[in-house]
Amino acid sequence: MTTPEHEHREPIDISDLAARAAGIPETSGEALETSPRTGRDRAWWDRTRADWSDDDEAAFNAAMAAAREVTA
Amino acid sequence: MTEPERRPVGLILDTSAITAYLTAPSVASMSVSEVMRWPAEDGEVTGLPVAALVQAATLGHGVAALAPLTEHPATVTLADDWPVIMTAYELTGDLGAAAAVAARHSHAEAGVRILTDQRGLYRAFPRKLTIAVDHRGLPPLPRE
Numbered sequence: 001m002t003t004p005e006h007e008h009r010e011p012i013d014i015s016d017l018a019a020r021a022a023g024i025p026e027t028s029g030e031a032l033e034t035s036p037r038t039g040r041d042r043a044w045w046d047r048t049r050a051d052w053s054d055d056d057e058a059a060f061n062a063a064m065a066a067a068r069e070v071t072a
Numbered sequence: 073m074t075e076p077e078r079r080p081v082g083l084i085l086d087t088s089a090i091t092a093y094l095t096a097p098s099v100a101s102m103s104v105s106e107v108m109r110w111p112a113e114d115g116e117v118t119g120l121p122v123a124a125l126v127q128a129a130t131l132g133h134g135v136a137a138l139a140p141l142t143e144h145p146a147t148v149t150l151a152d153d154w155p156v157i158m159t160a161y162e163l164t165g166d167l168g169a170a171a172a173v174a175a176r177h178s179h180a181e182a183g184v185r186i187l188t189d190q191r192g193l194y195r196a197f198p199r200k201l202t203i204a205v206d207h208r209g210l211p212p213l214p215r216e
Binding site: 040042045048049050051052054056059060064067068070071 | 103106107110111113155158159160162173176177182185196197198201203
């Protein structure tokens with residue numbers, strides 16, 4: 001019994017998918033700057049990345065450290 | 073011989089986000105690709121934890137179905153030592169989420185988020201660690 005070769009798939013263009021999600025023609029790159037569907041635009045992404053404090057990182061690391069003691 | 077260029081990880085997908093991405097065409101898959109676009113614009117890559125890929129594959133998607141994601145130029149596969157994943161598993165109770173947390177811990181800088189459709193798995197961490205897959209808005213697109 002032979003195993004069929006995996007179907008070759010072209011990589012998905014992320015921009016095209018975002019365009020389809022927003023109902024925007026795929027060739028309209030300029031219109032992709034803001035998604036009317038979710039409001040997740042470039043500014044949202046920048047705010048999200050910036051909204052992480054040293055305290056948040058400390059809490060993340062503390063949780064990992066506590067769990068490490070349990071699994072040690 | 074020079075080292076291959078390594079781009080920073082700007083986003084991490086867990087199993088649920090990978091699964092959402094693969095259920096195309098759907099609002100969920102569009103939501104994932106929409107978020108992946110922003111780190112790509114900054115020259116960053118989206119991290120795909122190995123264990124999360126395996127979990128997604130075993131959920132019925134198969135290896136070939138994962139290719140559009142794993143072979144995309146804006147993604148990178150991330151592997152971690154099993155004790156790190158085990159540590160994260162203690163906190164999440166889920167292998168895919170644990171793999172995402174381990175990847176965040178080992179491969180990403182502060183501020184990098186995990187995209188997930190199961191935020192409840194990350195209760196042990198600051199809520200801001202995760203970004204939710206967005207299901208709002210348009211109905212699923214018709215299959216081509």
